[in-house]
Amino acid sequence: MRRYELTDAEWQALEPLLPASRMGRPRADDRRILNGIVWKFRAGVAWRDVPERYGPWASLHTRFRRWAADGTFTAMLQAAQARAxxxxxxxxxxxxxxxxxxxxxxxAGARKGGTRRRPLGRSRGGLTSKIHLACDGRGRPLALLVTGGNINDCTRLMQLVQAIRVPRLGAGRPRVRPDHLIGDKGYSSKAIRAWLRRRGIAHTIPERADQIRNRTRRGRRGGRPPVFDKHIYKRRNVVERCFNRLKQWRGIATRYEKTAESYQAAVTLASLLMWL
Known part of the structure; x- marks a missing residue:
């Protein structure tokens, strides 16, 4: 096994999750192709610089784009989550x-609109993207979104929580509701707290300093402070550790992909291997 390649145990878990080829000539070896895709994003190189032992770079890119477009990586991630x-x-x-x-x-440079949208935010540091992530209590990704770097965290929380969807191996609806949700002060708003309560999701989100001042200034009309358990909040660091593991992939720590679809597929692939 070479550097960045799948282990035998990882391949045995991944092989049943890959889509079958039903028509046309037999496709190139799936393990070799997947090893080349993983190597590309782990090393953070251009497609043309992937070593020749993985086959033509155009074949790797075509297979990756196909699996990104048809949701193969997302389906594989959900299958791994269902097993867990x-x-x-x-x-x-x-x-x-x-x-x-x-x-x-x-x-930069992808065509705007349609399926080739490119959520890039412009700031003093240049172009940026943002990965919004929900992970379980053991630091493994459950759902993710990719937006421009200038998008506020609280505006995507509802969409992120709704993206959590863990299928059942047998009969039954997918699991979509956390037992408890932990977020930092960036998610502190009345609208978010009310939405979580309506869905029956307990949450631990600290108040911002300005919200505390405004509530205190209004006296009784300000209402009661939200419940906050500092012991539960200490477990929020699992999401930070999850980001650290994802950013060990150089092709994720820096975005080279033009489209959000491709970049999100790369993050999904890295998340899948974390579950394995």
Whole structure:
């Protein structure tokens, strides 16, 4: 096994999750192709620089784009999560957060609109993207979104929580609701707290200093402070550790992909291997 390649155990878990080829000539070896895709994003190189032992770079890129477009990587991630849930291996104390990713100059230039949208935010540091992530209590990704770097965290929380969808191996609806949700002050708003209460999701989110001052200034009309458990909040660091593991992939720590679809597929692939 070479550097960055799948182990035998990882391949045995991944092979049944890959889509079958039903028509046309037999496709190139799936393990070799997947090893080349993983190597590309782990090393953070251009497609043309992937070693020749993985086959033509155009074949790797075509297969990656096909699997990104048809949702293969997302389906594989959900299948791995379903296996873990059936074994009782998921801690449903969910932590949410986001991280900024610098975008390389090669990430710019994609056609705007349609399926080739490119959520890039412009700031003093240049072009950036943001990964919004929800992970379980053991630091493994449950759901993720990719937006421009200038998008506020609280505006995507509802969409992020709704993206949590862990299928059942047998009969039954997918698991979509955390037992408890932990977020930092960036998610502190009345609208978010009310939405979580309506869905029956307990949460631990600290108040911002300005919100505390405004509530105190209004006296009784300000209402009661939200419940905050500092011991539960200490477990929020699992999402930070999850980001650290994801950013060990150089192709994720810096965004080189032009489209959000491709970049999110790369993050999904890295998340899948964390579950394995």
């Amino acid at each position: 849930d059936a074994a009782g291996d998921i801690d449903w104390l969910v932590a949410v957060d986001s991280t900024i990713v610098r975008a390389h100059q090669h990430a």
